[in-house]
Amino acid sequence: MPCAQLASDPKEHDERPGDEQGRHIFRFDPNGKIVEHWDVLQTIPSASKNDNSMF
Template sequence: MNSLNKQNAINFYRTAYEGNPRKAIELYVGKDYIQHNPDVANGKQGFIDYFERMQVEYPDKSIKFVRAITEDNLVALHTHQIWPGNDQYVTMDFFRFDGDGKIVEHWDSIQQIPEKSANPNTMY
């Protein structure tokens, strides 16, 4: 189940991020959806509203999935996002799955990639 959850988390995030959050919710989310990101309203409709707005305001954004890690009913995604104007972010998203393999809870941490770093390593 872990590898299926991992692929479903990636598919869910990609589908929503690339402009179809309603389809992402229909395919990959369980009965309830608990949201911990303070910029996104709780529940399925809050998620749909946020990502539909992001698609209208920022249609040229892109995402690369750098790594995905599973443990029990949790999946962690480490991503590299590029927004208009080369505004880049590293994100960590955590998804909790129910017994049916559907996403029911989400947490994230987002950090902007600075222009200068004290070391030569990437943030991802």
């Protein structure tokens, strides 16, 4: 099941509380046709329980 995830480089943008981070995830059939698409969108919290970025 070939999949791809598209996202902007977090180094290119300042992540500030209240901003949103998102991802597009695609699944392709053997011929390269998109057969599924998922969106993930989440508001950046003001405090994090760890030092990891959103994605």
